[in-house]
Amino acid sequence: MGAPAAAVLDLQSIRRQFPALGLRVDGDPVVYLDNPAGTQVPQQVIDRTAEYWRSMNANHGGVFITSQRSDAMVDRTRYAAAAFLNASSPEEVIFGANMTTLTFAVSRAMAREFQPGDEIVLTRLEHDANISPWMALEERGVRVRFADIKVPECVLDLADLERQVNPRTRVVAITHASNAVGTIPDLKAVAQIAHRVGAWLWVDAVHYGPHGLIDVQAVDCDFLVCSSYKFYGPHLGLLYGKRDLLRRLRPYKVRPATEELPGRWETGTQNHECLAGLYGAFEYLADLGGSTAPERAAFERAAARIQAHEGALVARLIDGLLQLPGVKIYGITDGERLNQRAPTVSLRWDPHRPEDLSRWLARHQIFTWHGDHYAQVLIERLGLADRGGTLRIGIAHYNTASEIDLLLEVLAGFPGA
Numbered sequence: 001m002g003a004p005a006a007a008v009l010d011l012q013s014i015r016r017q018f019p020a021l022g023l024r025v026d027g028d029p030v031v032y033l034d035n036p037a038g039t040q041v042p043q044q045v046i047d048r049t050a051e052y053w054r055s056m057n058a059n060h061g062g063v064f065i066t067s068q069r070s071d072a073m074v075d076r077t078r079y080a081a082a083a084f085l086n087a088s089s090p091e092e093v094i095f096g097a098n099m100t101t102l103t104f105a106v107s108r109a110m111a112r113e114f115q116p117g118d119e120i121v122l123t124r125l126e127h128d129a130n131i132s133p134w135m136a137l138e139e140r141g142v143r144v145r146f147a148d149i150k151v152p153e154c155v156l157d158l159a160d161l162e163r164q165v166n167p168r169t170r171v172v173a174i175t176h177a178s179n180a181v182g183t184i185p186d187l188k189a190v191a192q193i194a195h196r197v198g199a200w201l202w203v204d205a206v207h208y209g210p211h212g213l214i215d216v217q218a219v220d221c222d223f224l225v226c227s228s229y230k231f232y233g234p235h236l237g238l239l240y241g242k243r244d245l246l247r248r249l250r251p252y253k254v255r256p257a258t259e260e261l262p263g264r265w266e267t268g269t270q271n272h273e274c275l276a277g278l279y280g281a282f283e284y285l286a287d288l289g290g291s292t293a294p295e296r297a298a299f300e301r302a303a304a305r306i307q308a309h310e311g312a313l314v315a316r317l318i319d320g321l322l323q324l325p326g327v328k329i330y331g332i333t334d335g336e337r338l339n340q341r342a343p344t345v346s347l348r349w350d351p352h353r354p355e356d357l358s359r360w361l362a363r364h365q366i367f368t369w370h371g372d373h374y375a376q377v378l379i380e381r382l383g384l385a386d387r388g389g390t391l392r393i394g395i396a397h398y399n400t401a402s403e404i405d406l407l408l409e410v411l412a413g414f415p416g417a
């Protein structure tokens with residue numbers, strides 16, 4: 001990566017750009033550690049969205065100025081998205097409502113080619129949006145298998161993945177980072193295992209997107225999905241697919257809509273104002289990488305800076321949590337291997353219920369999440385399904401060391417602790 005080691009984030013300037021970070025409740029500042037469920041947005045996203053409403057609000061394909069501006073804006077956003085994902089061409093980038101909707105759409109289209117007895121391999125790390133769409137294909141005779149994890153580190157058991165994958169496997173669908181415990185699996189190794197039997201690699205990068213550099217070419221995935229509301233943008237989903245596959249598969253679409261890429265996959269009218277806002281998110285990230293243009297090199301530098309800052313924060317958080325007697329962290333805690341996890345920490349502090357801990361923190365305007373985080377299969381595997389799941393603390397690059405310290409102090413003061 002191009003970023004010099006000294007290139008650190010200017011937190012003051014960053015935080016000023018996010019109006020929601022200035023929110024106060026009863027005079028107290030709020031602390032957003034609920035980021036895995038969605039991040040706050042910078043002013044640039046708000047401005048680009050408002051600009052859309054003011055000067056280019058129109059449907060696609062008209063011969064008049066607002067429609068032309070709107071189409072030009074969508075094209076610009078698609079170019080920036082291609083750079084963000086490192087797709088080889090913008091036509092490999094499809095926009096949609098969110099990751100879940102895109103996954104249901106493409107998995108159903110894939111199933112038009114599948115035969116009874118074909119198999120899909122998933123892992124026990126997945127968010128359910130990367131499970132239910134594949135299980136829905138069981139009604140067509142497709143079989144779903146799961147590769148296991150090693151507990152309590154919650155790392156993928158690659159040997160088990162190799163055992164599950166076989167010549168009937170059509171898709172290996174795996175997360176880029178677990179939204180519940182943070183694990184980042186070795187996707188290059190998984191790609192090799194999938195491609196050896198001719199299966200497609202489907203990557204869920206929703207949780208990874210705000211924390212690392214997505215690179216569809218380096219991973220060699222066939223498809224990848226992510227959501228911009230997790231990386232400082234509006235509520236939208238993005239799909240990358242290899243061009244030949246996006247051409248070959250037959251989407252469910254209306255007849256008058258184009259058969260060309262990318263339009264054949266973008267059913268109905270797109271959320272133009274959010275696409276304008278998404279461009280603002282790319283501009284913001286590019287700015288973090290020291291550039292005014294949303295280009296690949298800027299995204300690379302931004303990701304390196306974000307990782308350095310978030311890595312320091314998660315180390316501080318884990319150290320502090322482990323000093324609280326009885327706290328158990330699910331996920332990697334080894335300081336030497338923090339690059340194999342996102343800065344998202346799941347814990348139990350028995351006998352306290354995760355919901356009670358989260359409510360206690362919320363009373364102090366510290367926002368966290370509790371429960372299964374829609375990673376039901378994982379939470380069941382950890383034996384926590386009937387016990388309220390985990391407390392999840394999810395760091396983003398706009399968080400500060402003093403926010404982490406405050407969380408640790410308030411948590412330590414939990415009544416009964």
Ligand SMILES: Cc1ncc(COP(=O)(O)O)c(C=O)c1O
Pocket residue numbers: 036037097098099100101127129130175177178179204205206207226227236237
């Ligand atoms: C890892 C992961 N995958 C998928 C999803 C679903 O994303 P979306 O809300 O865009 O459908 C989420 C949402 O939290 C997630 O964290």
